[in-house]
Each structure stands twice: as C-alpha cells, then as structure tokens.
Amino acid sequence: xxxxxxxxxxxxxxxxxxxxxxxxxxxxxxxxxxxxxxxxxxxxxxxxxxxxxxxxxxxxxxxxxxxxxxxxxxxxxxxxxxxxxxxxxxxxxxxxxxxxxxxxxxxxxxxxxxxxxxxxxxxxxxxxxxxxxxxxxxxxxxxxxxxxxxxxxxxxxxxxxxxxxxxxxxxxxxxxxxxxxxxxxxxxxxxxxxxxxxxxxxxxxxxxxxxxxxxxxxxxxxxxxxxxxxxxxxxxxxxxxxxxxxxxxxxxxxxxxxxxxxxxxxxxxxxxxxxxxxxxxxxxxxxxxxx
Amino acid sequence: xxxxxxxxxxxxxxxxxxxxxxxxxxxxxxxxxxxxxxxxxxxxxxxxxxxxxxxxxxxxxxxxxxxxxxxxxxxxxxxxxxxxxxxxxxxxxxxxxxxxxxxxxxxxxxxxxxxxxxxxxxxxxxxxxxxxxxxxxxxxxxxxxxxxxxxxxxxxxxxxxxxxxxxxxxxxxxxxxxxxxxxxxxxxxxxxxxxxxxxxxxxxxxxxxxxxxxxxxxxxxxxxxxxxxxxxxxxxxxxxxxxxxxxxxxxxxxxxxxxxxxxxxxxxxxxxxxxxxxxxxxxxxxxxxxxxxxxxxxxxxxxxxxxxxxxxxxxxxxxxxxxxxxxxxxxxxxxxxxxxxxxxxxxxxxxxxxxxxxxxxxxxxxxxxxxxxxxxxxxxxxxxxxxxxxxxxxxxxxxxxxxxxxxxxxxxxxxxxxxxxxxxxxxxxxxxxx
Amino acid sequence: xxxxxxxxxxxxxxxxxxxxxxxxxxxxxxxxxxxxxxxxxxxxxxxxxxxxxxxxxxxxxxxxxxxxxxxxxxxxxxxxxxxxxxxxxxxxxxxxxxxxxxxxxxxxxxxxxxxxxxxxxxxxxxxxxxxxxxxxxxxxxxxxxxxxxxxxxxxxxxxxxxxxxxxxxxxxxxxx
Numbered sequence: 001x002x003x004x005x006x007x008x009x010x011x012x013x014x015x016x017x018x019x020x021x022x023x024x025x026x027x028x029x030x031x032x033x034x035x036x037x038x039x040x041x042x043x044x045x046x047x048x049x050x051x052x053x054x055x056x057x058x059x060x061x062x063x064x065x066x067x068x069x070x071x072x073x074x075x076x077x078x079x080x081x082x083x084x085x086x087x088x089x090x091x092x093x094x095x096x097x098x099x100x101x102x103x104x105x106x107x108x109x110x111x112x113x114x115x116x117x118x119x120x121x122x123x124x125x126x127x128x129x130x131x132x133x134x135x136x137x138x139x140x141x142x143x144x145x146x147x148x149x150x151x152x153x154x155x156x157x158x159x160x161x162x163x164x165x166x167x168x169x170x171x172x173x174x175x176x177x178x179x180x181x182x183x184x185x186x187x188x189x190x191x192x193x194x195x196x197x198x199x200x201x202x203x204x205x206x207x208x209x210x211x212x213x214x215x216x217x218x219x220x221x222x223x224x225x226x227x228x229x230x231x232x233x234x235x236x237x238x239x240x241x242x243x244x245x246x247x248x249x250x251x252x253x254x255x256x257x258x259x260x261x262x263x264x265x266x267x268x269x270x271x272x273x274x275x276x277x278x279x280x281x282x283x284x285x286x287x288x289x290x291x
Numbered sequence: 292x293x294x295x296x297x298x299x300x301x302x303x304x305x306x307x308x309x310x311x312x313x314x315x316x317x318x319x320x321x322x323x324x325x326x327x328x329x330x331x332x333x334x335x336x337x338x339x340x341x342x343x344x345x346x347x348x349x350x351x352x353x354x355x356x357x358x359x360x361x362x363x364x365x366x367x368x369x370x371x372x373x374x375x376x377x378x379x380x381x382x383x384x385x386x387x388x389x390x391x392x393x394x395x396x397x398x399x400x401x402x403x404x405x406x407x408x409x410x411x412x413x414x415x416x417x418x419x420x421x422x423x424x425x426x427x428x429x430x431x432x433x434x435x436x437x438x439x440x441x442x443x444x445x446x447x448x449x450x451x452x453x454x455x456x457x458x459x460x461x462x463x464x465x466x467x468x469x470x471x472x473x474x475x476x477x478x479x480x481x482x483x484x485x486x487x488x489x490x491x492x493x494x495x496x497x498x499x500x501x502x503x504x505x506x507x508x509x510x511x512x513x514x515x516x517x518x519x520x521x522x523x524x525x526x527x528x529x530x531x532x533x534x535x536x537x538x539x540x541x542x543x544x545x546x547x548x549x550x551x552x553x554x555x556x557x558x559x560x561x562x563x564x565x566x567x568x569x570x571x572x573x574x575x576x577x578x579x580x581x582x583x584x585x586x587x588x589x590x591x592x593x594x595x596x597x598x599x600x601x602x603x604x605x606x607x608x609x610x611x612x613x614x615x616x617x618x619x620x621x622x623x624x625x626x627x628x629x630x631x632x633x634x635x636x637x638x639x640x641x642x643x644x645x646x647x648x649x650x651x652x653x654x655x656x657x658x659x660x661x662x663x664x665x666x667x668x669x670x671x672x673x674x675x676x677x678x679x680x681x682x683x684x685x686x687x688x689x690x691x692x693x694x695x696x697x698x699x700x701x702x703x704x705x706x707x708x709x710x711x712x713x714x715x716x717x718x719x720x721x722x723x724x725x
Numbered sequence: 726x727x728x729x730x731x732x733x734x735x736x737x738x739x740x741x742x743x744x745x746x747x748x749x750x751x752x753x754x755x756x757x758x759x760x761x762x763x764x765x766x767x768x769x770x771x772x773x774x775x776x777x778x779x780x781x782x783x784x785x786x787x788x789x790x791x792x793x794x795x796x797x798x799x800x801x802x803x804x805x806x807x808x809x810x811x812x813x814x815x816x817x818x819x820x821x822x823x824x825x826x827x828x829x830x831x832x833x834x835x836x837x838x839x840x841x842x843x844x845x846x847x848x849x850x851x852x853x854x855x856x857x858x859x860x861x862x863x864x865x866x867x868x869x870x871x872x873x874x875x876x877x878x879x880x881x882x883x884x885x886x887x888x889x890x891x892x893x894x895x896x897x898x899x900x901x
Contacts, residue, residue, distance in 0.1 A: 032405065036416050075869075090894035106333065107898045112640060124566060124641035128897060134890040145640055154487060160424035161409040162416045178416070180409055181332075181402020184424050186342040190487035192640035195339055196402065199331035222331040223402025238867040249889055250863030250880070261768065262868070263859040270860060280486045291855065338900035644900050 036162065037068075037175045037214065048177075049214065056212070056219060060203070063210035066218055069236040071169035077230050078170070078257040079241075080267040081144060082291035085251035088113055088135040088142030095246030096146075099209055099231060100217040103201030110195065110228040111243060114143040123276070146243075147172060147193040147228035148276065148284030155185035155194060164225075170257075170285055171230050173215035181223035190277050191284075194227045230254070257285065295682060299672050305522070310668065313661040320658010323651040324399060332402055335652040340638035341631075343400070345648045345656050348627030350396040351478060352507070353389045353663075355500065355626065357434065358475035359508015360386035361468045362538050368464045374530035378516055380442050380678070384670040385512060386471070387438040390431055392663035397428075399655060423481045430474045437467045442670070446677045475504050482634070490567035490633040499549040500626075505542035507622045509535040510615035515671075517612060525675050533606050540599040543618060547592055550625075567633045570643075580645045581632050584624050591621030768859045769866070769874035774839040781838065787825035810885045812848075819844060819883070845877045852877075 034048055049066050056064040093111040102108040114126030118139050126143060136142065153172050156164050163178040164185060186194045200222040212218040216232035231241035235254070244252045255262030264287070267273065273287035300310070327334050337344040363382035366372040398404055409415035410428055419425040441463050448455040479500035482491040513535050520527030554572075557565040569575055571585045595614045598604040604614070637643050648656070676682050775781045786803070809815055821829040828836045831847030846853025855861035859872065862880065866873035877883070 036409075039416070072869075087889060087891060088893060089891040090896075091891075093897075094894045109897050112897070114640065122563060122641070123639070124563065124637050126641050128640075128642060129899065130893070131896055132893060135893045136888075136890065154485070157421050158424065158485070160418050160422045160428065161406075162418045163409070178406070178409060179403065180406045182397075182400065182424065183337075183342040183402070184422075184481075186339065187634070188485050188487055190639050192340065192638055192642070196342060197331070198338065199333035235868065238869050240865070240868055245865065247863065248891065250861070250875075253860070253864070255868050259869075263768070263864065263872075266768075266858045267860050270855070270858065277487075291860065336901070340900060 031177070034177050036178050038165075052214075052218060060205040060208045060219070061210055064208075064212060065210060066212045066214060067233065068214040069232075071167045071171075072236060074256075074258050075168075076170045076257040076285070077149065077235060078255065078264045078285040078287065079149075079230065079244075080253045080264050080271075080273060080287040080289065082251045082253075083141055083143065083288055084290045085249045086113075086142045086144060086247075087249055087251075088115055088130070088137075088140075089248060091246045091248055092144060092243035092252065095242045096228070096231075098207065099234070099242035100229075101203055101209055101212070101219050102195075102226075103197065103203060103220075104207070105202045106198060108195045108197070108201065108226065110193070110226070111144050111146045112192065114145060115140050116143050143288075144243075145191055145193065145276070146286070147230075148191050148282065148286040149228075149230060151283035151285060152281060154188040154190065154280070154282060158184045158188040160184065167215070169236070171215075171232060172227075173229055173232070174225055174227065175215065176218070176220050176224045176226065179224045181225065183225065185225060190280050190282060194225050197222050197224050197226065295673065295676075298676060298682065299669050302672070303522075310665065313665045313668070316657050316661035317665065318658075320655050320661065323654040323658065326651055327399070327655065328404065332400075334649060336647045336649045338644060338646075340642045340644040341635040341646040343631050343635070344646055345628065345652060346396050346400040348631050349656055349659070350393050350400070351482075351500075351630065352623055352627045353393045353396070354431070354475055354478040355504030355622075356508050356511055357386040357389035357393065357438075358471045358501070358504045359512070360438065361471040362505055362508055362535070363512065364464055364468055364471075366534060368461065369468075372534065374528040375534055378512075378519075378527060378531050380445055380674050381515060381519065381671060382508075382512055383438050383442045383467075384674060385515065385667060387435060387442070388663045388667035388670065390435040390438065390474075391666055392659055393431055394435070395659045395662060396656075399659070423477060423484055426477045427474075427481060430470065430477050434467075434470050434474045437463065437470055441467060442674065446674060449677050450683060452683055472501065475500055482630070485634075487639050488634045489564035491630075493553065495549050495553055499546060499553070502542050502546035502549060503622050503626050506539055506546050506618055507626075509539035509542070510618045510622075513539070513611060513615045514619075517608070519671065519675065523675050524679050529608060532608060532611065536599065536605050536611055539615075539618065540596065540605060543592060543596045543599070546622070547596060550589075566637060570636045571629055571633050575637065575643060578636070578643050578645050580647070581629065581636075585629055588621040588624040588629065591617040592625070595621070767857055767874065769864055769872035771839075771874050771876060774841060774876060774878075775837075778838060781826070783820075783825040807884050811883065841883075842877050845883075849877075 031051060034051075035044060037045070040048065045068060049068060052066050053064055056066070090111075090113050093109045093113060096102070096111050097104075097109055100110065102110065112128050114123065114128055115130040115137070116126050118141060121143075123143075123145075130137075149170055149172055151166075151170070153164075153166060156166055156172060160182060161178060161180055163180070164172060164174045166172050181196070183196055186196060197220055201220060203219055208219070209217060211233055213229075213233035213236070216229045220226045231239075231243075235241055240254050241252075244254045253263045253267060255264040257264060257268075259265065267289065268287065271289040271291060273289040275282075275284040275287060302310075323334075335344055335346075360382040363375050363379050367376035367379045398407060401407065410417060410425070412419070412429070417425045417428070419429070441460070444460065444463070445455050476497055479497040482488070483493060483496035486492045513532050516527045516532060516535075519525055554568060557568050566575060570578065571581050574582045595617045598610075599614055604610055632646065636645065780786070804816075817829075819828055821827045821835050824835060826838075828838065828841055828844045830836045830844045834843075836844050842853060842856065846856075852861050856874075856877070859874065862875055862877075864872050864874055880889075
C-alpha cells in the first residue's frame, strides 16, 4: 500500500527509471516464458515447480514444498453450509487466510461473511463490515460467501487467455502465472468471489503455510487474480478444507458429490438446499440450507 | 518516404504548441505508467468491488468513435455522397487512431502487461471463441489494419497521382463497414454477456452502444473537420458537416430513446435490478457521487437533441461546435463512467464502493488520449498534404502493384524538399473513384 | 529320523493362534488406554465418552451415597457447580438412580455414557437423526477416510444448553 505522500516522494523521474532495468531483467528470466500449466510437459512442470520452490524458499522459508497433485478419480467436491448454524464469527475467513497465504496488506480474504436481516436473502441488504461484541446478533443471520465452484462458471468463460478452468474434481482453479490481470472474471463473477492483487501482496514468513499447491495456496504476485480453491492442497490429499475445520459450530460440510455416502450427499437428500442466484444457471456446488 | 517526416512536423506556431502540449502529456503519462507498473494498479482508484475504471470506460467510448468511421464511409462509398467522400479519409484515420488508443487502454489496464503475449493467437492461449475479450482483441486488430490499409492505399494512389482501383478499394470498404459494426457489437457483448451484472445484462445494450457511437463519432468528426477547414488549405464543405449533423441527430434520438426504454423497464417494475439505475439517478444509501454528472449528461444529451431537431440550429456551423462538445461530454460520461458505475454499484454481493479515479490514473488516461491525438494529428497532416497535392510522387505505371512504395520525384535531392503543386485544388478534385 | 513338515504343522497353528489372541488383547488394551476412537455403526467414529469423564465410574462415590429423591439434591456439595437449566429437567430425569454409571433414556432404558446421544435423541429426535448421518455437528478427520465425529455434549452443555456466542474476528478492511 502506498500513501499519497509516498507516491509524491517517489515520483522523481529517476526513481521510476530505476525500475526499467528490473523490468527488462524480469522479462528475460526463465519464468517469463513459463508455459500454461496444461500445456507443460512433465519435465517442464517439474522445472517450473523447482523454480517456484526456489523463489518461495528464498522469500519465505526452507520448508516450502509445492505440489501439483492432480484431481482424484470419481471425485466431485461440494460444500454445504447450514445457515441456521452459522453464527458469523468469521473464524472461517481468518483460517482461510492462514491456510492459503493471502496478503495481509492490502488485505485479501476469500470468504466474505454477510450479516443479513432475517427475512431477506437479497445480498444487497447484507453487511460485510459488522462489528459486535458477540455474534450472532438477534434478528440476523450470517451468510458466508466464497467461490461457489460453479458447474457452469461464468469466470472461466470470459477469461481471454484460459488462465482459469474447472478441474475434473469440480474446483475452478487459476494458473496464477498465466493470468494477465484483466479482471474480466471479477466483473463476471456473480458472487464477488474473485480477488485481485492490486499491488505486491505482503505475507510474513512466519505466517506462511509452507505446504503449497501449484493451483492452490502458493503465494500470488502483483496483478494476479485469486480465489477459494476448496483448499486443493488439503482436499486432494483427503483432508477437509481449512474453513470446515475452523468452523466452531460445524455449519460447514464438505465431501464428494459422487459418493452417495458422503455427508454432502446426505444433506442434499435430507435438506431443502438452495444455491445463490439460481436464475443465472451457474450451478454452484456450494449449497446453503437452513437446517 | 523519409523526407515526409520533417514535413509532418512543420507548421505554424499553433501547430507546434499543440504538438508540444501533446508531447508533454505523453511524457507525463509515461512516467505515471511506469509507476503503475512498479506498484501495480493500486495507484488507481479501482478495487475489488469496482474492478474496472476510466481505462476501460475510455476504451468503450473510443471503440465507439472508431466504429463511427463507417458513418462517413457508407454515405461516401455506398451512396456516393461527394462532400463526405472528400473527407472520408479523415474519418478512417480517426478510426485508426481511436483503435490504437483502445488497444493502449486495454494494455495499461492489464495487471500483468509483461504477459501480454499470452493473448496473442498461436503463441499464447487465446480463449477463442468463448471469451468476448478474445473476440474483441481479434476484431480490434483487424479493424486497425483495415483502417490503416484503406487510407494508405488511397493516399498512395493520390501520392502517385492515380486513381484508386475500385476493385481493390470497394471490397475493403464493404469489409470495413461490417467490421466497424462488429467491433462495437463485440465490445457491447463484453458487458452485456455478463449475467452477473443486471444493469449490463440487457439486449438493448448493444444497439444503444451503436447508437451512442454514431452520436459521438460524428460529433468529434465535425469538430475535427471544422478545425481542418479553418486552419488548413483543405476545403471542408459545409454540406459534409451538415450531413454528419443529421446522422448525429438521428443517432442521438435513438440513443436517448433506448436509454428511456431501459429506465422505464426497470423503474416501472421496480425490480431489485433497479438499484443500479437508482444509484446513478438518485444515489443509493447516501452515496451520490454519480448523481450530478448523470443528470448533467442527460441534460446535455436531451438539450442538444432538442436544439438539433430545429434545422436552424442543426445547420448552423458555429452553434454545431457547441452541440458537438455537449454531446461528446454527455455521452462520454454516460458510456464511459456511468455505464461502469451502474454495473458495479452495488457490487455483486451488495457492497457500495464509489470509485474515484486517482491523479496518476487521470494522467495516464490523458497520456493515452495525447498519444492518440498525436498520431491522428500526424496522420491527418500527412493526408492533408497529400490530398492537397503538396507532396507527390512520380506517376507510376498502372501495372505496378498498389502496395509498392512510390519513388519520389524529388527523391534524390538533399533534404527531400517535395514538389509543391500549384494546382492543389485541381488535384483534389481529380480524386474520384470509378 | 527324517524331518517332516507335518510334525511342525500343528505346533505352528497353536503358536499362530496364541499370538493372534495375545496381539488382539494387547492392542485392545492399548486402544482403551489411549482413548482412541472406537468403531461404530455411524458414518463417523466417536471417542469413548467415559474416558473424558473426570470422576467416572460414578459408583466410585455413589456406591455408598443413596440416590437423592428430591429436587433439592441437585445443589449438593459435590455437584454445586452444576445448575440444571435444560427445559424442566432435573438430575434424575437423565441420570439413572438405580445404576449411577449409566444414564436413563426417556423410555427409562439404561444407556451407557458412551451412548449418551440416544438419551438426547429421545427428545431431540430430528437433531439425532441428522447427527447420526453426519449432518448435524462438526466432523473432523478426512472426507474420504476416517471421519471423526463428536457427541452432543462435546459441543452442548447437557446441563445448561445455550446457543453458542462468540466474539467475531475483526471485519475486513474497507477497500481503498
């Protein structure tokens, strides 16, 4: 974040010209020519991952490990959230930040929790910035919103460079290194789920989660779009997403939609679930219900 | 050809002043842009709930200006309306300059301009045909090429003192007419295809985009032609201005008509989608930054239309400038900022974030306009010199390919001082397409 | 005498069976002592409830103490930190007076502490039904492996059930 004063201080022509060599050297580095993830050969991917690990280890910690675990077979992830249990404590949002290495300043949070008056589901009436001594507040309910992992994702359709796509396990992912930062997907997302790095993100080494995934929580850079990935780095290895583990009331449920025994399937069978903005036919795999 | 460039920079004190003002603006914009690359788009007023700002707003507006070139081409080439045919080339050069500005606005709106190559077909990964942005990139480049090739061909012929071959020219003209509609249609589709944004997700959006383009295009063209007519040797016929004024009036009427239809639809039903218009027209929850500019914009457009309906005003060359300026400002706000503000306020999850462009953002924007105007000035200067016959090459054999660079009669001479044709007017008249 | 395989075969089987039995017992003992999760018919695993209780078995004290027969007994010396505010219930509605190591379901069935959800389910039938499918209550562990569940009382205070309130984490920064 730069202040106006800082901007003026630094706005000498010389200072700006100093950035030119770094720009040129950046352009000539190997990372510049890094291919689209899906177009890479096995060797290219290994090299790219090594390059990333080297970069992140230098910047953060030696423990960094980047994986590119592919989707499991016959798995389609889904999440269900019981709105009558959510108390709006924002534990999910904060645990998400810790797990997924979001920027602290400027702040990026993938989960928005809206405080809604009882009796309406219109997002316009929600308040993201509520502050109370204790939640829930009488007469209100809380609506956490994050990437809805749509079956028919409008963000994927609009991307001019195929930097974002839907994986076989249903997770909409972004190749951060391929994104050109046009923010068309931000405009296209009906759920405000996509977040943009308006400047270089700040992430302290001691707050960083070193277990990373290529398409998941590895640190992003300035000018790249990011969003919830259902914690790929965890869920592809059988674990629950961080928000599910952090929820103190057990309002969030996660599982494989192709497995009839999974809890999410049980919820779909038992409860009257709904999705946000169904009229847009985005077909989210994020289900809400009042349990 | 090298001797032409010094000639382009030659002119009166006003011309120098104009070019140096543009040069300063370009320099300032460049510095500001380097800052943007250094710190990221955080130096702009855009944020997550409002991810597009004046860069994309100006892009939209300028695509309209570029598309409006066909309003000169259709009457001149398809209906052989001579007064407009005389100035057709200016419209085409305006289109080319606008497209250059559009492309620059797109590039500087990118968070990662270093990855621009990802969007280049075959080298990168163009998401064609799904992404409207990908379509837009393709059609813009195509239109830019068309609008460079056509004037270049005409001017080359002129330079060589021969008439353009209509077998080559006319297909290009037809293609260009269709292409012009396509660039603005596709640009409108960028917005109107987003079902997430109710105020954009409207079928009337696309025709309204065209109508507003056909309003602002002639408006800016009239202003330019007035300047050319006054300060250069090129005789711009009043009839050309008046024809453009008629087109502008009709387009403005349709623009406002469709605007009214939009407002009616949403305000009568008072559906939840009306909040976006409500924000523009009346403000929302105490956020009123757009209310006054919106009403000024509407007042300018309605006011100008009211006056233009009367022939006395429509065919008055001096008052016309006033109306053109008013229309330009009105539509610029409506289509540039108002459109985007109505889309993003409230945001898709109901947040109200009022976007205010920052100083560096404005400097960069002005810098792009300066680049566009600079390019246009030089191109127009070149066209005027050639059209007036001030510079000419040797008349070549008809068998020669039109694309080939002509030798200059005075090519071998030092400094390349061109032949000045005494019979400039006559030369101008001789340009006709069979 | 020639070594023949058939002589050793009965010995082998005896040793093998003995080994398995011993291993089974020891591992079972080990599992009990470390309080690990026990398998159930539910789609998730639950820890043995008794392990979490401080003064279990209750008969440690109640062997000699008679069951209180009046509601005043609820605030006896030993249990004075408990004040029951759960509908109109009092201690012996749920604690079995005849066998203090068990609970008493609504149909007067005796229920062990590790099956206490059956007691709660007597009244909270729909919650119990959801819970037994994994819908109600938090699940930990792994979505495709062992799911670890929680019993009612691990989230809800049986004596004084109250909706959970928390101080929320700070709100997000305003953009800009």
